[in-house]
Amino acid sequence: MIIREGEIAAMSKKIPLFSLVLLIVAAIDSIRNLPAVALFGSSLIFFFLFSAVIFLVPISLISAELASRFPEEGGVFHWIRHAFGKRMAVLAVWLQWINTMVWYPSMLSFIAGTAAYLYDPALAQSKLFLCTVILVIFWTLTLVNLRGIRVSAKINSVCGTIGTLLPMTFLIVLAGYWFFSGKPLAISFGMHDLLPHLGAGESWISLVAIMASFLGMELAGVHVTDIEEPRKNFPKAMGLSVLILLTTMILGCLSIAIIIPDQKIRLVDGIMQTFSAFFAAFHLTPFLPLLTLLIIFGSVGGIINWLVSPAKGLLQAAEYGFLPPFFSVKNRHGVPTRLLIGQAVVVSLICLLFILLPNINSFYWFLTALSTELYMIMYILLFLAALKLCRPTSNQGVYSIPKGLRTLSCVLGLFACLLTIVVSYFPPTEIQMGIGYFIIFIVGTVASIAPVGLLWMYEKKRVGKR
Numbered sequence: 001m002i003i004r005e006g007e008i009a010a011m012s013k014k015i016p017l018f019s020l021v022l023l024i025v026a027a028i029d030s031i032r033n034l035p036a037v038a039l040f041g042s043s044l045i046f047f048f049l050f051s052a053v054i055f056l057v058p059i060s061l062i063s064a065e066l067a068s069r070f071p072e073e074g075g076v077f078h079w080i081r082h083a084f085g086k087r088m089a090v091l092a093v094w095l096q097w098i099n100t101m102v103w104y105p106s107m108l109s110f111i112a113g114t115a116a117y118l119y120d121p122a123l124a125q126s127k128l129f130l131c132t133v134i135l136v137i138f139w140t141l142t143l144v145n146l147r148g149i150r151v152s153a154k155i156n157s158v159c160g161t162i163g164t165l166l167p168m169t170f171l172i173v174l175a176g177y178w179f180f181s182g183k184p185l186a187i188s189f190g191m192h193d194l195l196p197h198l199g200a201g202e203s204w205i206s207l208v209a210i211m212a213s214f215l216g217m218e219l220a221g222v223h224v225t226d227i228e229e230p231r232k233n234f235p236k237a238m239g240l241s242v243l244i245l246l247t248t249m250i251l252g253c254l255s256i257a258i259i260i261p262d263q264k265i266r267l268v269d270g271i272m273q274t275f276s277a278f279f280a281a282f283h284l285t286p287f288l289p290l291l292t293l294l295i296i297f298g299s300v301g302g303i304i305n306w307l308v309s310p311a312k313g314l315l316q317a318a319e320y321g322f323l324p325p326f327f328s329v330k331n332r333h334g335v336p337t338r339l340l341i342g343q344a345v346v347v348s349l350i351c352l353l354f355i356l357l358p359n360i361n362s363f364y365w366f367l368t369a370l371s372t373e374l375y376m377i378m379y380i381l382l383f384l385a386a387l388k389l390c391r392p393t394s395n396q397g398v399y400s401i402p403k404g405l406r407t408l409s410c411v412l413g414l415f416a417c418l419l420t421i422v423v424s425y426f427p428p429t430e431i432q433m434g435i436g437y438f439i440i441f442i443v444g445t446v447a448s449i450a451p452v453g454l455l456w457m458y459e460k461k462r463v464g465k466r
Contacts, residue, residue, distance in 0.1 A: 159301020
């Protein structure tokens with residue numbers, strides 16, 4: 001095969017710092033997460049800062065150091081393999097992957113609910129409409145990702161700027177004008193309201209929604225070989241991303257909470273519900289379709305990184321013999337084609353549950369809580385791996401967290417993971433699923449993790465035949 005000069009140049013291109021920051025921010029700073037956190041009013045400020053201290057900052061520091069220490073082998077699979085061996089690495093990467101299978105329907109339902117505002121807002125509560133839009137978008141994005149990470153990163157950068165940061169900034173500006181013009185507020189900012197009743201279980205439930213907003217800080221590590229100067233740029237990108245995420249998320253959630261009473265916030269289309277209220281008050285309703293398109297554009301871009309990154313992690317497990325060689329096949333862009341198609345089939349089946357379940361809000365919360373719990377189990381393994389792997393090094397090119405801060409970060413991270421897992425079993429009072437929620441949640445957790453045993457058995461059997 002003859003490789004032209006232009007193709008060689010394209011293959012040598014790396015993801016620069018700015019694109020890397022947008023890759024991280026666009027994948028995590030999803031505007032769709034804001035309504036779920038806005039349910040908790042002004043106390044969300046406390047929980048965001050609390051979650052940042054015990055989880056967001058620790059996982060960012062740990063991911064930056066691990067990516068810098070292993071620039072040739074990035075991602076959760078290799079990081080945990082170095083610490084605990086292949087089997088634990090497979091468990092971790094499976095948890096990361098299956099979490100996204102559960103997460104996609106909630107993210108895609110948000111996009112579908114937003115798209116309904118282009119024609120009829122009532123469609124946001126139609127199961128048939130949501131399911132149809134979800135399937136069309138997901139399969140389209142799957143085909144786009146077959147073009148490779150560089151194409152995905154470019155789309156992600158544009159979508160992240162135009163479709164995520166721009167609408168979120170506009171939301172914050174509208175809320176600021178609403179606040180300072182003296183209009184009525186749905187929440188208050190007294191000290192009693194800012195500091196939640198920590199003894200009340202309902203207060204801690206907000207932690208699930210906030211932790212769900214922070215999932216994926218380590219995700220870009222799987223692309224470490226595609227990053228320009230990863231040892232220097234990855235830590236910088238993590239630091240910048242944390243600042244952007246905290247600022248936009250806190251102000252964005254408050255923007256919803258000040259205008260929509262908590263009992264009236266709809267999780268699927270809460271963003272459009274909020275913009276509709278702002279636009280009606282400020283006589284800007286004709287611009288609503290344009291804003292709707294921007295939000296859809298940004299949300300679609302946010303999914304792109306989530307589509308390929310966990311699949312590449314599972315590909316690493318396949319290359320170590322935990323999946324049949326059939327799944328190891330990559331196309332000329334280095335994309336695991338069959339894994340992407342396979343996960344599209346799985347997501348399609350999960351999305352069909354929309355037709356069977358009676359309450360969209362309850363299903364949306366259930367998927368959010370379950371995906372968060374699965375991801376937290378993976379993070380426990382990651383923090384334990386960091387404690388074992390991150391030792392002082394004489395290599396001046398490696399980013400290294402000070403020893404005391406590293407240990408503190410891991411301890412805080414482990415505490416955050418365990419706390420989130422516990423409270424994820426208790427839905428907020430606004431979510432009505434009855435006593436069966438606890439049982440369904442346990443069944444969902446077991447069913448999501450159980451296939452790992454089959455992967456272990458397959459690898460053991462394959463090695464035994466040698």
